[in-house]
Amino acid sequence: MELVTDILAGKTRAVARAVSIVENNSHDKEALIDALHDYTGHAAVWGITGPPGAGKSTLADCLIQKERDAGKKVAVIAVDPSSPFTGGALLGDRLRMQTHAVDPGVFIRSMASRGHLGGISAGTLDAVKIFDAAGFDTIIVETIGVGQTEIEIIELSDIVMLVLVPGMGDEIQAMKAGIMEIGDVYVVNKSDKDGAQRLKAEIEYVLMLKEQTNGDPSPGILMTSSRDNTGIDELHIHLTQLYHERTRNGMLSVRRKKRIKKEMDDIFNRKVQDLIEKELSLSANSSTWIEKVYRKEIKLYSFINNTLAEFERSNKK
Amino acid sequence: MSEKIRIEIAKPGLDGHDRGAKYIARALKDAGYEVIYTGIRQTPESIVATAIQEDVDFVGLSLLSGAHNELFPRVVELLKEQDAGDIIVFGGGVIPEEDLDFLKTHGIQAIFRPGTPISDVIAFIESTRKGHAA
Ligand SMILES: Nc1nc2c(ncn2[C@@H]2O[C@H](COP(=O)(O)OP(=O)(O)O)[C@@H](O)[C@H]2O)c(=O)[nH]1
Ligand SMILES: [Mg+2]
Secondary structure (H helix, E strand, C coil): CHHHHHHHCCCHHHHHHHHHHHHCCCCCHHHHHHHHHHHCCCCEEEEEEECCCCCHHHHHHHHHHHHHHCCCCEEEEEEECCCCCCCCEEECHHHHHHHHCCCCCEEEEEEECCCCCCCCCCCHHHHHHHHHHCCCCEEEEEEECCCCCCCHHHHHCCEEEEEECCCCHHHHHHHHHCHHHCCCEEEECCCCCCCHHHHHHHHHHHHHHHHHHHCCCCCEEEECECCCCECHHHHHHHHHHHHHHHHHHCHHHHHHHHHHHHHHHHHHHHHHHHHHHHHHCHHHHHHHHHHHHHCCCCCHHHHHHHHHHHHHHHHHC | CCCCCEEEEECECCCCCCHHHHHHHHHHHHCCCEEEECCCCECHHHHHHHHHHCCCCEEEEEECCCCHHHHHHHHHHHHHHCCCCCCEEEEEECCCHHHHHHHHHCCEEEEECCCCCHHHHHHHHHHHCCCCCC
């Protein structure tokens, strides 16, 4: 594929097109991703999540600069929700990063969730692979995370930052149970505002409770102001060191294998479902079957087991 | 899965009034498009780099400051230079009648002046989108 050669050469238009292919779930997606497979695994993937308005995009902007100063090529994937009613989306994250728009070492891509739950879009993971193969050293993935369902960012990233801001007292209570599990690094952004110190103390308290239950080493809590550009150096150093540490102690490969497992399960499930649909003409037949179950002509479990056994027999021949 | 139309809405030039641009960005979102909004004071270079990275189908330029005769054609030119001449450029804002022909001959495929109903913009997008049987 010419597209693959161009991606590996880091050509912008090819990379952009490839992201659209995975985003649209086009039929050449699978061949594309397999062709890139051998060239992936080099990039560090940083997730940034947190409530809307916490300063995730502004923080990403600061971190891009730090990585550029360190000579790294950076890609950013910023995911925002699609409207469930119209399917439209207003993608405004890159507004905060536009100073990097013309830097050839930076590639920013906005993605709409397109109905996918979990905070990312169905194409995000494949988009990460494309940027990885195209030679980007660091890939920053920004997603909105406000509840317990948006946790796919953990599976996708090597390191996850949870960005919180002062003045969300009640929210932190709600987040305790779920989203507090997801951060490797906690960022108290807008530390220029009142209450930042208290928020930090609250997070420390929640994490202390968590530590007692699972014995993990305690994650870092960093204070930043992306407006005043304070604390960014510390955050950047922390991320870099954590990544190296995880590479060294094997945590990185553990995480990445978990990611592969999740992907594999998902793809198997989807394919098996497609296969069943095709072989048993599920949607065409289901109304007849439902009627029969309703009239007590057949029983659910025996019927389904028999149908699958029949399918298996016919496949063995 | 179906392809989605992606549209960049950008404001070149120095004026800082983005109400019009934001209005159109929101309206196009409500019409079901994916809109990438880049904010004020964009250079033609940053607009084009964005269009290519975001793999958009359309770029909508909004301008009040009067520099449209330089800035709009420059965007079209840069897109062509970067092998992205297939991206469709349209414009909006306070643009005098006598400039419309000039802009059209320089590759701006439609101009929407203040007061244009959003349905005109949507009709334009639907009739020029890729794969549309003209
Ligand atoms: N005071 C203050 N405002 C900030 C800071 N970081 C971001 N903001 C502002 O917060 C708003 C939301 O920022 P944004 O990065 O878009 O948040 P996101 O929705 O989490 O991506 C913007 O108006 C930013 O200028 C900060 O450290 N301090
Ligand atoms: Mg954002």
